[in-house]
Amino acid sequence: MNDPVQVQVDRSHGLMALLAKGLVESSAQRTASSLGDRSKYIGMSDIGRALECPRAAVGRKLFGNGDDLAHQHDLPSLLARQLRLQRGHWFEAGIAHVFRQQRMPVIEQLEIVTSHHGVPIRAHLDFVFASTVGQPTVRVLELKSCENIPSTLYSSYETQVYGQVGLLHALWDQPAFGVHGEADRQGGSGLTFPQICREKFGVEMPVNPSEVDIEAWVLCLSMSNARAFGPYLPDDTMLSLCLNKAKELWLKFDASKVSGAGLDGVATANGFHPLCSWCEFNADCPKFDGIDQPQWSDTLARLKDLKARQDELEVEISEIEEGLRTAYALSDVSGSWINAGNHRFRVSAQNGRRTLNKEQLRLELSAALGEEEANALIARCESEGKPFDRLTVSRINKRS
Ligand code: SF4
Numbered sequence: 001m002n003d004p005v006q007v008q009v010d011r012s013h014g015l016m017a018l019l020a021k022g023l024v025e026s027s028a029q030r031t032a033s034s035l036g037d038r039s040k041y042i043g044m045s046d047i048g049r050a051l052e053c054p055r056a057a058v059g060r061k062l063f064g065n066g067d068d069l070a071h072q073h074d075l076p077s078l079l080a081r082q083l084r085l086q087r088g089h090w091f092e093a094g095i096a097h098v099f100r101q102q103r104m105p106v107i108e109q110l111e112i113v114t115s116h117h118g119v120p121i122r123a124h125l126d127f128v129f130a131s132t133v134g135q136p137t138v139r140v141l142e143l144k145s146c147e148n149i150p151s152t153l154y155s156s157y158e159t160q161v162y163g164q165v166g167l168l169h170a171l172w173d174q175p176a177f178g179v180h181g182e183a184d185r186q187g188g189s190g191l192t193f194p195q196i197c198r199e200k201f202g203v204e205m206p207v208n209p210s211e212v213d214i215e216a217w218v219l220c221l222s223m224s225n226a227r228a229f230g231p232y233l234p235d236d237t238m239l240s241l242c243l244n245k246a247k248e249l250w251l252k253f254d255a256s257k258v259s260g261a262g263l264d265g266v267a268t269a270n271g272f273h274p275l276c277s278w279c280e281f282n283a284d285c286p287k288f289d290g291i292d293q294p295q296w297s298d299t300l301a302r303l304k305d306l307k308a309r310q311d312e313l314e315v316e317i318s319e320i321e322e323g324l325r326t327a328y329a330l331s332d333v334s335g336s337w338i339n340a341g342n343h344r345f346r347v348s349a350q351n352g353r354r355t356l357n358k359e360q361l362r363l364e365l366s367a368a369l370g371e372e373e374a375n376a377l378i379a380r381c382e383s384e385g386k387p388f389d390r391l392t393v394s395r396i397n398k399r400s
Helices: 004-035 044-052 054-063 075-101 155-170 193-201 236-259 294-331 358-369 371-381
Strands: 106-116 119-131 137-145 177-179 188-191 213-221 226-232 338-340 343-345
Touching: 004 075, 004 119, 044 054, 044 155, 044 236, 054 236, 075 106, 075 119, 075 137, 075 213, 106 155, 106 193, 106 236, 119 155, 119 236, 137 155, 155 213, 155 226, 155 236, 177 193, 188 193, 294 338, 358 371
Parallel strands: 137 213
Antiparallel strands: 106 119, 106 177, 119 137, 177 188, 213 226, 338 343
C-alpha cells in the first residue's frame, strides 16, 4: 500500500512542477509576443544590465534567461526565479487595468525601433501618457517590481529610463514608433510619435518636441509599498552614453557568437553585486573562481534551511509579540503583570534609544572650529572595530 505521506509529497511536487511549467511557458510566450527575438537587437534593459555586469548581459543575449524546463532541474530555484521575474508583469497588468478604468490617455508598451552605427536598438516603454490640454505633455512611466523599495534608484534603471525618454525625444518626428496589436486593440508600426497620438487619441501633438513638456518617471512597486522616482528629462549626454553602451554590448555579443567562445573573457561585475546570487551564469563565473570540496554540500544546504527557518521564526516572534502588546493594552491592568501558566508578561514604556547625529555634530563643530579642525577632531575620536572573518554563502545556479 502507498505511504500516504509520500503520496502527499508527490502530489504537492506535481502541483509545483505544473505551476513552474506554466510560468516558464507563459513567460516565453509573453516575451515572444511583446518583445520579439531579443537576440536580434539591444533593448534598454540590456544596456542597464551591461552597465552592472557585461558578462551577464552578453550571457542573456547568447543563451536567453535559461529558464526552460529541459535545462533546469532545481524546481524550488526555478519557481523562486520565475515568481520574481513574473511579478513585474502581473503588476504591469494590474496597473494597466487601473489606467484604463480611469480612461487615461495612455499607450501601453510603446515600441521605438532605431539603429546606431548599424546596431539594432529597440526600446519598450511600459506606459506613455500624452495630453494636449494646455501645454502639450508627455509622461513616460516605467514600472519596476522590487522585493523592497530602494531609497535611491539603481543606476541600471536610471540608464534605461534615460534611454527611453532620450529616444522618444530624438526620434519624435521619425517613423520609429509602434505598438503591438493585442486581442482587443489594433497594433501599428512605422509611425511618428505625433501620428501615434493622432491615431490613438485623436489629438495633434506639435511637430517639434521642444514645444512639449516631456518627463519620464520610474514607479517602484513592492507587495506592500510604492515609490515614484523622477523626473528624468531627455538628455543628449545620457542618450549618447546609452547608445555607446548598446554598441559595446552588441560588439561583445557578436564577437562571442562568431568565435564560439561563449562568455570566456567577458568582464564581470566589479566588487559585490547583489544580483550574482540570482544570476543564471554564476555557476562558471570567474568572479567566483574556486576549488571543489563537495563534502561541505550537506552542511551548506542545512545552513540555508536553518536561515530560512530563522527568517520565518523572526516573523512569527514579532507577530506574537505584537499580539501580546495589543492584549495588554486592551486588558487595562495599569502596569501590573499578567500571569499566564508558567510565565507572566507586562508592557512598560521605555525611553527611546539615544543616538548621535554625526553629520549634525560635524556641522556644529565646523561652525565653531572650522571644517578642517572639526574633521580632524572627529577623526581623533573615531575608532575602528577589530577585523573579523565574514562567511559568505552564495547559491550556484547550475545549467545542465
Ligand atoms: S555571477 Fe555576478 S559577476 Fe558573474 S556573470 Fe553573473 S552577475 Fe556577472
